Amino acid sequence: MSLGPVEIFEVGPRDGLQNEAREIPVAEKVALVDCLSRAGFSRIEVASFVSPKWVPQMAGSAEVLAGIARAPGVRYAALTPNMRGFEDARAAGADEIAVFASASEGFSKANINATIAESFERFAPIIEEARHIDLPVRGYVSCVVECPYDGPVPPAAVAEVADRLFSMGCYEVSLGDTIGAGTPDTIARMLLKVRDVVPVGRLAGHYHDTKGRAMANIDASLSMGVRVFDAAVGGLGGCPFAPGAAGNVATEAVAEHLAALGYETGLDLEVVREAAKMARAMRA
Ligand code: HMG
Ligand code: MG
16 A cells, blocks of 8 residues: 655765765766666755865866756755855756755854854845746755754754745755754654644655664654655765764665655665665765
């Protein structure tokens, strides 16, 4: 019996590779994205137009977008921390962009050198410009359970940031358990608050697997109505500004788990496994 559709938003080429120590050639990134494009994803995050001084690994993002073979029906996404990043993403032909906020001040400062309030001042003109050109904007909230600098994060703080992103025009808000500190219980309590202000159909779970609990957190989120999950092939990933943020939950494991539960992901598992093998081989 089918339990209906669940989407996996593939973030491996961005969240996965941004933290790798080895300088990965653009051609390898393009090959990974091209393989992912055959797997049946609707959205793949492939680029990040951030300062190369902060994240050297994402420096070739424009070349990646120029080099991939775009598959029909797939949206290729890029992170944009400021107006400069937005302009670069637009010039490179990103199909959608993402602004990224934090529910904790410590991580906001460490990640984008701005307070939460300052970050929203930066996002407002980006979202406004994007609206003019019909470019979808996704919003991330980091540290939805715990911050590596400030400790536990109250669900109300997450709800406030999620609400603001959604009210400003983000079509979906992705909730990041950046350091994988969440448990089914803390994730559920956080979702209860966030669901009050953003429709659950506009939420995504973005769970890092640092402590091996990402899958249990996905199960808790499914039971609360979340139907989109971010994942990275091969379990790649982490964030350079979140010590201990190990890989994102592995796409191939999530896809198999969802299929076993009876959800439809529309993914070709063979191709997903092939991409996971490629991703693992790219690790330093
Ligand atoms: P800053 O140092 O405060 O800003 O950084 P700045 O304006 O002084 O710029 C510093 C230098 O970067 C300047 O160059 C700028 O021109 C340049 P210089 O004059 O020194 O030669 N610069 C840029 N270059 C290229 N593209 C740009 C850009 N902007 C400035 N867009 C800034 C502020 C936001 C730029 C910086 O902090 C930054 O780039 N941060 C990004 C950090 C990042 O990418 N983190 C990882 C992604 S978030 C994440 O992984 C979490 C997530 O997965 C969800 C989860 O798991 O929780 C999404
Ligand atoms: Mg992440």
